[in-house]
Amino acid sequence: MKFSNFIYKFFFEGNFFPILTIVTVIGIFWYLIALPMNAEKVERKFKDLNTTEKIIKSWNLEKPKLPTPHQIVKEIVNTVFYKKITSKRSLVYHGWITLEATLAGFFLGTALGILLALGIVHNKAMDLSVMPWVIASQTVPILAIAPMIIVVMNSVGITGLLPKAIISMYLSFFPVVVGMVKGLRSPDQMQIDQMKTWSASSNQLLWKLRFPSSVPYLFASLKVGIAASLVGAIVGELPSGAIAGLGARMLAGTYYGQTIMIWSALFTAAFLAASLVITINIVQNFTLKKMAIIT
Amino acid sequence: MISVKDVDLIFETNDGPVQALRNVSLEVEKGDFVSFIGPSGCGKTTLLRAIAALEIPTKGNLTVNGKSPDSARIDREYGYVFQAAGLYPWRTVEGNIKLPLEIMGYSKTEIKERIQKVIELVELKGFEKKFPWQLSGGMQQRASIARALAFDANILLMDEPFGALDEIVRDRLNSELLDLWRQTKKTICFVTHSIPEAVFLSTKIVVMSPRPGRITDTIQSTLPLKRDLNIRDSQDFIKIAQRVREGLKSGHQDEVL
Ligand SMILES: Nc1ncnc2c1ncn2[C@@H]1O[C@H](COP(=O)(O)OP(=O)(O)O)[C@@H](O)[C@H]1O
Ligand SMILES: [Mg+2]
Numbered sequence: 009m010k011f012s013n014f015i016y017k018f019f020f021e022g023n024f025f026p027i028l029t030i031v032t033v034i035g036i037f038w039y040l041i042a043l044p045m046n047a048e049k050v051e052r053k054f055k056d057l058n059t060t061e062k063i064i065k066s067w068n069l070e071k072p073k074l075p076t077p078h079q080i081v082k083e084i085v086n087t088v089f090y091k092k093i094t095s096k097r098s099l100v101y102h103g104w105i106t107l108e109a110t111l112a113g114f115f116l117g118t119a120l121g122i123l124l125a126l127g128i129v130h131n132k133a134m135d136l137s138v139m140p141w142v143i144a145s146q147t148v149p150i151l152a153i154a155p156m157i158i159v160v161m162n163s164v165g166i167t168g169l170l171p172k173a174i175i176s177m178y179l180s181f182f183p184v185v186v187g188m189v190k191g192l193r194s195p196d197q198m199q200i201d202q203m204k205t206w207s208a209s210s211n212q213l214l215w216k217l218r219f220p221s222s223v224p225y226l227f228a229s230l231k232v233g234i235a236a237s238l239v240g241a242i243v244g245e246l247p248s249g250a251i252a253g254l255g256a257r258m259l260a261g262t263y264y265g266q267t268i269m270i271w272s273a274l275f276t277a278a279f280l281a282a283s284l285v286i287t288i289n290i291v292q293n294f295t296l297k298k299m300a301i302i303t
Numbered sequence: 304m305i306s307v308k309d310v311d312l313i314f315e316t317n318d319g320p321v322q323a324l325r326n327v328s329l330e331v332e333k334g335d336f337v338s339f340i341g342p343s344g345c346g347k348t349t350l351l352r353a354i355a356a357l358e359i360p361t362k363g364n365l366t367v368n369g370k371s372p373d374s375a376r377i378d379r380e381y382g383y384v385f386q387a388a389g390l391y392p393w394r395t396v397e398g399n400i401k402l403p404l405e406i407m408g409y410s411k412t413e414i415k416e417r418i419q420k421v422i423e424l425v426e427l428k429g430f431e432k433k434f435p436w437q438l439s440g441g442m443q444q445r446a447s448i449a450r451a452l453a454f455d456a457n458i459l460l461m462d463e464p465f466g467a468l469d470e471i472v473r474d475r476l477n478s479e480l481l482d483l484w485r486q487t488k489k490t491i492c493f494v495t496h497s498i499p500e501a502v503f504l505s506t507k508i509v510v511m512s513p514r515p516g517r518i519t520d521t522i523q524s525t526l527p528l529k530r531d532l533n534i535r536d537s538q539d540f541i542k543i544a545q546r547v548r549e550g551l552k553s554g555h556q557d558e559v560l
Pocket of ligand 1: 314315321341344346347348349516
């Protein structure tokens, strides 16, 4: 009874059907678009095919311009489940390398963001001077900065995770600063006056009022921040011939025309991003429930 | 206890200066229950905030317990109950009452005892573990009053604490507040815009008028200290209420002229 209830809810009350519909529509378009995009290659490689054969061939080329979903899924299943996870050909291996840098950059970025926000809220001079720089930092294209960071750090002997984490941090501290400044300033004048009537110190004002008030804002920022971190880590793997990570995998794919490899790395990255955001969402719901901010 | 002499308070705003208080003088004795009544915008809140050192008078002299308002604030000599209950949503009733005690550095055992005591005082027993959203408006205001009573301030400043409540709840809280005042022997300054509320509660009623905010009448109540809601039908009560109404009207006439 309970289980069937759950099944019913899952299919008919949740967003299962809307999502399924969208996915189906995208899938159909994908296969349709793959036809003209891969047609040229089919013409070149095969002679004397009838239409049905042409269609099937263009959906199953070895190095297609646009690989089809089932090819990508097959490649992902193959490189995730049928390769040893220590192997250079395993997507788990590359995914982990990228994930490590993402998480390191995310924690660094969050810490930096919170520290800057505290400074901005507590210090008038920082309030006036820091924010313009923070915004300016994000107007510089990351693709221009990433190679510089990698090269400079390599030249002093720092390679591997840290340079990538720095790039992730560079992208992820921004939403945290913006969200935390807003959150720390969210208590209204009455709440602040109330603290004043108890003659609370500025530390007490911070820990007992400003910080708890900012928690919902922090979580919203963290969700943007973690996605930005992942982008940062992948961008950090593109230049200077990195050999491992999803970014390196995409780059290798472009070198050798292995479109299926590029797309499967891309899908893995998307899957990672979704998992990370969902994880933060779960922590957020738990925390806010615990704090009785949502019920 | 509280002494206000020739106080002016002018807000500098973008549209020019706003005179919120002009020439306000007032003495509040220890154990008094003083109500401030007047139409909205007449400076009641501003006066209370000036006593609490949340605003600084432009001119004149203001002392609380013989000190400057700011010293009195720093020495935690008053509790302030705001118009909205202002409870922290992430803290339970108990947690909210605990908040000022934590800030003031009371010991754990002392905090426990005090919470127990004020919870009983405001009749919130059994609701200690509830969150603010689980309480009615009247109960939230009681929790807010409990919070202001929990520490050793002998002055209680209250800014329209029952303004948002319906009349039935308000009557009940008024009686409770009087009991509380007699039990704790605190000095209370109470802002309201309800004439019956002011007359029922106070030993002294301060009538104020707007533009600029000033005192038009100060009435020493002739009602006995021990009173219940029935007193509202007595001759004395009606007479005092009439005088308050006169005071409000005369302030209004000045303004028209
Ligand atoms: N922070 C402020 N800045 C400018 N004007 C203010 C401020 N606070 C109050 N006022 C003005 O002072 C006058 C008195 O306000 P207030 O003390 O809140 O009145 P009441 O509490 O009696 O309704 C009003 O005209 C109001 O607009
Ligand atoms: Mg007011």
